[in-house]
Amino acid sequence: MANIASSGAYIPLYRLSRQLIGNAWGIPAVPGERSVANADEDSLTMAVAAGLDCLAGIDQSTIDGLFFATTTAPYVEKQSAGIIAAALDLRRDINTADFTGSLRAATTAMRAAADAIDSGNARSILVVAADCRLGEPESMWEQLLGDGAGAVLLSKDGPVAIRGTVSIAGEQVGPWRRSEDRYVRSFEAKAETQYGYASVVIEAGKTLMEKMGISANDVAKAVITSPDPRSHIGVGRTLGLQPAQLQDTLFLSIGSPGAALVLLMLAGALEQAKAGEKLLVLNHGDGADAFLLELTADIAPAPGRRGLLGHLFQKRDLPNYTSYAHFRKLMERDEVPADSSAIIYWRDAKSELNFHGARCLNCGIVQYPAPRVCGECGTKDKFEDVKLAGKGNVYTYTLDHLAFGQYLNVPIPRLVIDLEGGGRVFLEMTDGDPQEVKVGLPVEVTFRRLHEGAHFHNYFWKCRPLPQS
Amino acid sequence: MGSIKDKAAIIGVGCTKFGELWEKDVEDLVVEAAYEALDDAGITPDDIDAAWVGLLYNFTGLSGGAFSEPMKLFGKPVTRVENFCASGMDAFRNACYGVASGVYDVVIACGVEKLTDIGGSGLPMTGFSHPIIGGISAPGMFALAATRSFHEYGWTKEDLGRVAIKNHKNGLSHPKAHFRKAVTMEEVLSAPIIAWPLGRFDCCAMSDGAAAIVIARPEIAKKSKHKDDYVVVKANALAAASTQPMFRNSSDFLNFPATKAAAAQAYAEAGIKDPAKEISFAEVHDCFTITEILNCQDLGFCEQGQGAKFVAEGHTEVEGNIPVNASGGLKCFGHPIGATGCRMIYEVTKQLQGRADGAQVKDPRLGLAHNLGGPGSICSVTILGRPD
DSSP states (O other), rough: OOEEEEEEEEEEEEEEEHHHHHHHHHHHSSSSSEEETTTOOOOHHHHHHHHHHHHSSGGGGOOOOOEEEEESSSSSSOHHHHHHHHHHOOSSSEEEEEESTTTTHHHHHHHHHHHHHHTTTTTTEEEEEEEOOOOOOSSSHHBOOOOOEEEEEEEESSSSSEEEEEEEOOOOOSBBBTTTTTTTTOSHHHHHIIIIIHHHHHHHHHHHHHTTTOOGOOOOOOEOOSSSSHHHHHHHTTTOOOOOOOOOOOOOOOOOGGGGHHHHHHHHHHHHHOOOEEEEEEESSSEEEEEEEESSEEEEEETOOOOHHHHHOOOOOOOOOOHHHHTTTOOOOOOOOOOHHHHHHHTHHHHTOOOOOEEETOOOESSSSSSBBBBOOOOOOOOEEEOSSSSEEEEEEEEEEEEETTEEEEEEEEEEETTTSSSSEEEEEEEOOOGOOTTEEEEEEEEEHHHHEEGEEEEEEEEEEEEOO | OOOOTTEEEEEEEEEEEEEETTTHHHHHHHHHHHHHHHHTOOOGGGOOEEEEOOOTTTOOOOOHHHHHHTTTSSSSSSSEEBBTTTHHHHHHHHHHHHHTTTTSSSSEEEEEEGGGGGGGSSOOOTTTOSSSSOOHHHHHHHHHHHHHHHHHOOOOOHHHHHHHHHHHHHTTTTTTTTTTOOOHHHHHHHHHHHEETTTTBBBBBOOOOEEEEEEHHHHTTTTSTTTTTTTEEEEEEEEEOOOOOGOOTTOOOOOOHHHEEEEEEHHHHHHHHHHHHHEEEEEEESBBBHHHHHHHHTSSSSOOTHHHHHHTTTSSTTSSSSSSSSSOOOHHHHHHHHHHHHHHHHHHHHHHHTOOSSSSSSOEEEEEEEETTTTTTTTEEEEEOOOO
């Protein structure tokens, strides 16, 4: 069967304490904090970040497919996986697909990826999952939900073997969202948890364990997703698992990141797992998926990969509920008009999405965007295509309070960046304190949603300060 | 290549009041500026052989119609010129060449812009860059040079502030300036930031206005109303640089190559070897305070890196050895984009003729006007003087 070759994670920088949410509405708060995606983030941009993390140190030209799992796709008609694949600079002759509509989508995608690899149709397929679900304001959902993304690379070879899998279909209405609904809905949480989650997850787990001839004692760690902070413990107990065997569901630290939860938990488990150990993965959502994984070797650390741990502790606290409402656009505001052109956007995709530039074959200077005539030596049409490095240093900058004909109270830092390996780019900074920008600051690029010019999502790169190690 | 030196003479100039002229439209501004220039020249519209109108924004006007319609000047060649903030001086340049070519006898160049009709904050930047790659505000473009200069030379916001204080002081005496109010260093330093490190008083505001220049062949000037004090073009140069310096590996953000190139060409054309000594005074493009300091360096008034000190030592005051922006400059007089290049010619002409509207510089022999557009991507330099 197919193997897992790598995993990755992405959690947005910002956190909102649940106490602040409770204070905003004058309602009780559950403990902990939740992650909040920035105003320029969505499930697609977070998936790119998790994908980059998973692919750190891996040649992206070897990837034969990109599957994107989410319940909050940015388009209802338009494939997100293709955009993610371009941002990850994958080849064009690959299989891209969106898996949407269920919290279980990431493991559905994993099954499809494993089947493709087993059939010989692919050598490696990257599965990325992300969600940006919204809870009704003043409801408990606002506190419980979190934003995040995970990724897993399935491949012919890898240190984690997929020993077996079981899927159970299960129709139980709840929770749900119709296409016209903005917020997640629930009818009766107790019944939904018992029949829509616990019983079907237990059934999948029992069926798999019998099929594989293993007992709870054989399992080093169980990744069991959960709709709330505790229900997975009861599920685990029914399967004979002790709380110490259960992977942290991340409720206290980030909240529930929907379809991404299983991959974030799996990334966390793989970070600690050792050769010879078996992992049980149980995922829920309109039924359940179960996987038995076994580490055939230790997982070598990959330079540049941050994983779950590398993101959990990179955080900035939002000062109030209003910041969350602003980031997630909860209030109706006049939309700031922007210009764009779908034709220009398509034509320049290699610069905008793949982040390619060109090196002049005469003088060797790397330029962005790729020109016809070299800006340094004047030679026409003698270039080679280059992928720009995603890291560099600030040469100069400004903190710009003017945008779209308005004065902004919080400025947009605009940075002239000299990239490692050549090329100079000019990008907005995000996820950083404008007051911390200085000449020489090391930054890395991050894929974000710029604006809605011509009524489509204009995705492009910004930069952010390098996280502290 | 030839030279334009002494081949074009200015026989009339006009300029409206600059400011937030809510009740005036483009027709009002063009007619007022052009007729003031025509009256100054003692001629009528029938005497005009050709016209050029400099303006940036389509909402100010499209085609030569922006001039011909208000003036009802039909059946004659009228051309719109656009070259970012250098549109006005480029219109003037084309008009001068029309006369220097020997084809036209009398021509007019008019610059106009109606910025306050657009509403909102700051100059609209649509079309200045790619819809996705490289957007920035106008102050932002120049703030990049301020940040790098602070880093490289240790300049401070106070150094920038001195330019704003000087230009506001100068504007106090000019009846046509947008702002007629002095500013203090405390006001400058405590003003809201527009694009760090530039604050409100480091940035020129949104103004409306127009200016017009009537140009004739020198033989005709000798017989005109200004036969005793007409001014001639000693040099006019135009040079382009990158419109995207933020993406150019070679941009150091410490100077504007377009200015250096245009200045070198203009000095060569006028036969000037030591601009710091031979240029009597200048109107330079101070869209932002940092720009005026860099202009002094790029124009050769002082050494690279010495600009802040040069201003701080008072050399560019009206009483200094090379007064810069005695009119109040873009910062105080105002910067209706297309109008500025022509307004500078208006000011330099009247200074040379000893009839400046505001502060009069002493013993002017050669006056320089410097007009810079985009993020330093186009520059025109004109040198005027009395005929030899």
